[in-house]
Amino acid sequence: xxxxxxxxxxxxxxxxxxxxxxxxxxxxxxxxxxxxxxxxxxxxxxxxxxxxxxxxxxxxxxxxxxxxxxxxxxxxxxxxxxxxxxxxxxxxxxxxxxxxxxxxxxxxxxxxxxxxxxxxxxxxxxxxxxxxxxxxxxxxxxxxxxxxxxxxxxxxxxxxxxxxxxxxxxxxxxxxxxxxxxxxxxxxxxxxxxxxxxxxxxxxxxxxxxxxxxxxxxxxxxxxxxxxxxxxxxxxxxxxxxxxxxxxxxxxxxxxxxxxxxxxxxxxxxxxxxxxxxxxxxxxxxxxxxxxxxxxxxxxxxxxxxxxxxxxxxxxxxxxxxxxxxxxxxxxxxxxxxxxxxxxxxxxxxxxxxxxxxxxxxxxxxxxxxxxxxxxxxxxxxxxxxxxxxxxxxxxxxxxxxxxxxxxxxxxxxxxxxxxxxxxx
Amino acid sequence: xxxxxxxxxxxxxxxxxxxxxxxxxxxxxxxxxxxxxxxxxxxxxxxxxxxxxxxxxxxxxxxxxxxxxxxxxxxxxxxxxxxxxxxxxxxxxxxxxxxxxxxxxxxxxxxxxxxxxxxxxxxxxxxxxxxxxxxxxxxxxxxxxxxxxxxxxxxxxxxxxxxxxxxxxxxxxxxxxxxxxxxxxxxxxxxxxxxxxxxxxxxxxxxxxxxxxxxxxxxxxxxxxxxxxxxxxxxxxxxxxxxxxxxxxxxxxxxxxxxxxxxxxxxxxxxxxxxxxxxxxxxxxxxxxxxxxxxxxxxxxxxxxxxxxxxxxxxxxxxxxxxxxxxxxxxxxxxxxxxxxxxxxxxxxxxxxxxx
Numbered sequence: 001x002x003x004x005x006x007x008x009x010x011x012x013x014x015x016x017x018x019x020x021x022x023x024x025x026x027x028x029x030x031x032x033x034x035x036x037x038x039x040x041x042x043x044x045x046x047x048x049x050x051x052x053x054x055x056x057x058x059x060x061x062x063x064x065x066x067x068x069x070x071x072x073x074x075x076x077x078x079x080x081x082x083x084x085x086x087x088x089x090x091x092x093x094x095x096x097x098x099x100x101x102x103x104x105x106x107x108x109x110x111x112x113x114x115x116x117x118x119x120x121x122x123x124x125x126x127x128x129x130x131x132x133x134x135x136x137x138x139x140x141x142x143x144x145x146x147x148x149x150x151x152x153x154x155x156x157x158x159x160x161x162x163x164x165x166x167x168x169x170x171x172x173x174x175x176x177x178x179x180x181x182x183x184x185x186x187x188x189x190x191x192x193x194x195x196x197x198x199x200x201x202x203x204x205x206x207x208x209x210x211x212x213x214x215x216x217x218x219x220x221x222x223x224x225x226x227x228x229x230x231x232x233x234x235x236x237x238x239x240x241x242x243x244x245x246x247x248x249x250x251x252x253x254x255x256x257x258x259x260x261x262x263x264x265x266x267x268x269x270x271x272x273x274x275x276x277x278x279x280x281x282x283x284x285x286x287x288x289x290x291x292x293x294x295x296x297x298x299x300x301x302x303x304x305x306x307x308x309x310x311x312x313x314x315x316x317x318x319x320x321x322x323x324x325x326x327x328x329x330x331x332x333x334x335x336x337x338x339x340x341x342x343x344x345x346x347x348x349x350x351x352x353x354x355x356x357x358x359x360x361x362x363x364x365x366x367x368x369x370x371x372x373x374x375x376x377x378x379x380x381x382x383x384x385x386x387x388x389x390x391x392x393x394x395x396x397x398x399x400x401x402x403x404x405x406x407x408x409x410x411x412x413x414x415x416x417x418x419x420x421x422x423x424x425x
Numbered sequence: 426x427x428x429x430x431x432x433x434x435x436x437x438x439x440x441x442x443x444x445x446x447x448x449x450x451x452x453x454x455x456x457x458x459x460x461x462x463x464x465x466x467x468x469x470x471x472x473x474x475x476x477x478x479x480x481x482x483x484x485x486x487x488x489x490x491x492x493x494x495x496x497x498x499x500x501x502x503x504x505x506x507x508x509x510x511x512x513x514x515x516x517x518x519x520x521x522x523x524x525x526x527x528x529x530x531x532x533x534x535x536x537x538x539x540x541x542x543x544x545x546x547x548x549x550x551x552x553x554x555x556x557x558x559x560x561x562x563x564x565x566x567x568x569x570x571x572x573x574x575x576x577x578x579x580x581x582x583x584x585x586x587x588x589x590x591x592x593x594x595x596x597x598x599x600x601x602x603x604x605x606x607x608x609x610x611x612x613x614x615x616x617x618x619x620x621x622x623x624x625x626x627x628x629x630x631x632x633x634x635x636x637x638x639x640x641x642x643x644x645x646x647x648x649x650x651x652x653x654x655x656x657x658x659x660x661x662x663x664x665x666x667x668x669x670x671x672x673x674x675x676x677x678x679x680x681x682x683x684x685x686x687x688x689x690x691x692x693x694x695x696x697x698x699x700x701x702x703x704x705x706x707x708x709x710x711x712x713x714x715x716x717x718x719x720x721x722x723x724x725x726x727x728x729x730x731x732x733x734x735x736x737x738x739x740x741x742x743x744x745x746x747x748x749x750x751x752x753x754x755x756x757x758x759x760x761x762x763x764x765x766x767x768x769x770x771x772x773x774x775x776x777x778x779x780x781x
Contacts, residue, residue, distance in 0.1 A: 033467060
């Protein structure tokens with residue numbers, strides 16, 4: 001019984017990695033009659049055309065005001081989910097437990113709505129409903145039911161496009177911020193796309209991967225030079241977060257035609273500068289604010305990225321360096337906490353209309369020496385084959401494998417495997 | 426911690442911000458009438474709608490057909506509409522550009538008459554709002570038919586057979602320029618092809634397309650990005666785009682739509698032609714510079730032609746493999762070629778059978 005419990009715990013624990021929301025938006029494909037691969041290399045990864053459409057507030061570039069708005073079409077609602085088999089194998093752990101678990105699981109569900117309301121005014125809304133399928137590993141905030149997915153408004157934003165044509169678009173609300181050079185939400189990977197995006201430092205609730213609430217400006221400074229800049233609350237459960245606003249910028253230059261998604265060669269740099277409260281709000285203490293100007297402490301994330309394209313190959317890499325003020329460091333108080341991480345990824349698309357994609361991904365996160373138990377190295381590969389016809393290729397047969405090691409040389413290793421059907425409509 | 430970082434970031438943005446000139450987001454084209462909002466899904470063509478002031482009648486269509494093939498509308502009795510819009514050449518001509526009166530070469534490829542009834546605007550640059558207006562243009566064009574409307578009308582009014590037929594059709598005499606144009610337009614509205622393998626496929630005949638053509642259709646509507654502009658039943662948005670096509674004379678690039686709107690954003694933009702029956706009318710583009718459909722697809726695969734500040738933001742490299750190119754071409758070659766006998770069998774009316 002105890003062994004079964006461990007097996008179940010690990011299997012369900014694996015599910016904690018799964019609910020990565022995707023942002024393929026079939027409502028647009030339906031509106032225009034486009035096949036998914038008009039905007040995606042293969043869903044959910046955007047191609048250059050799709051990137052331009054997203055940047056342009058979900059309007060076709062150069063065609064603003066000449067397509068139907070949300071009042072002239074059926075409700076622009078889409079859904080995405082995936083279901084399948086998940087297997088986890090731990091050959092060794094520091095506690096000596098060896099285990100293999102497997103189970104069929106329904107992943108989270110995304111309800112998406114997006115559209116153009118008026119010329120150059122559009123919206124995106126993504127709601128993830130609460131799903132009360134329990135998971136073994138307790139997730140804070142889930143309550144006693146410990147649901148596999150919490151109800152959340154992942155995105156709710158309005159885009160004011162072309163305030164200065166091609167040079168200034170404003171996104172207001174909760175959104176996926178522009179400092180993500182590569183979207184984890186539009187990645188093929190479902191187990192754990194980018195480790196460094198979800199790596200949290202001790203005492204700092206900021207998660208690089210989180211969507212943000214605030215306002216963001218994006219646009220082109222010249223033909224290939226793109227910028228993004230925003231002011232946001234920052235992430236984390238503590239209400240004091242919003243007392244001091246975080247801000248960020250990113251710049252990217254694309255050489256050659258395209259936007260660096262599926263053609264052209266792109267290099268970029270990004271910086272996030274934020275504040276986190278050193279003292280935590282709890283059930284018994286009201287939000288403290290920052291009257292003494294000492295509660296909120298600084299942290300930053302800096303990095304660079306590159307996306308190279310050749311034929312239907314796409315190589316992308318990201319390097320991120322993060323540092324937290326010593327007052328946020330719960331592991332070695334008073335010492336600034338610095339870490340480095342990143343990933344390299346190679347994608348290939350083949351067969352007619354990119355019906356088959358394959359990808360390899362290497363992730364790593366290197367914390368300071370005194371915290372090397374949190375070192376992460378992971379290697380993943382995947383293949384996706386798409387079913388459908390000329391109207392849509394929206395059903396993906398997905399196989400993914402990850403080898404993941406956490407800790408130093410004696411750390412825990414794990415093999416994760418998923419075979420599932422990923423679909424949206 | 427570095428408290429100067431915010432200042433540095435803002436400074437970097439300000440310093441790096443030159444005046445905005447983007448290739449990916451040109452200003453909206455407010456000067457183009459929006460006759461239909463789109464894109465719309467690919468499908469069959471709806472019935473042709475004739476304008477209320479020029480209803481279709483059998484007699485008018487037949488009269489228009491005679492005028493279409495009549496060289497007497499030109500200055501020297503050598504050029505008819507059909508000279509450059511030949512049914513045997515896909516209702517275009519051998520190209521690359523058309524040869525008009527005195528063997529003068531035109532500056533652009535002859536646009537196809539087939540399915541032109543569905544164009545919201547006529548000519549490559551959209552300077553004409555209707556088929557009726559379009560029909561008047563070439564008659565007066567000095568390098569096409571080289572005539573004047575006055576001379577042409579005198580000529581037609583001097584032909585008793587025409588006078589009688591026009592009176593039957595329009596109930597008035599003498600013949601006017603507008604009546605000539607209306608009759609030709611009425612005929613052109615019958616030059617409609619609706620029965621391609623693609624049409625039969627979307628009506629439910631799965632065997633109408635081969636496997637390769639189905640793959641080509643999927644690419645056409647997906648990775649090939651063709652339906653970004655070639656959408657709806659007409660396989661055309663009726664709008665204007667700059668594809669970076671190499672001009673015939675690089676020293677004198679064709680301004681395209683700009684000549685009509687005087688809007689610099691329209692420089693080098695030309696109307697999207699229909700893909701229907703495209704296989705029947707090589708060469709392609711407004712210059713006739715692309716000899717085959719393969720050449721056309723390869724141009725798009727590169728993300729368009731020459732570097733051009735006004736290149737359409739819809740143009741991006743496609744990453745099509747050779748097999749995907751062939752599938753796309755296979756779809757356009759056979760699956761988009763109609764077999765409407767009433768159109769395919771249109772033969773020139775011999776001069777001896779034209780009104781005397």
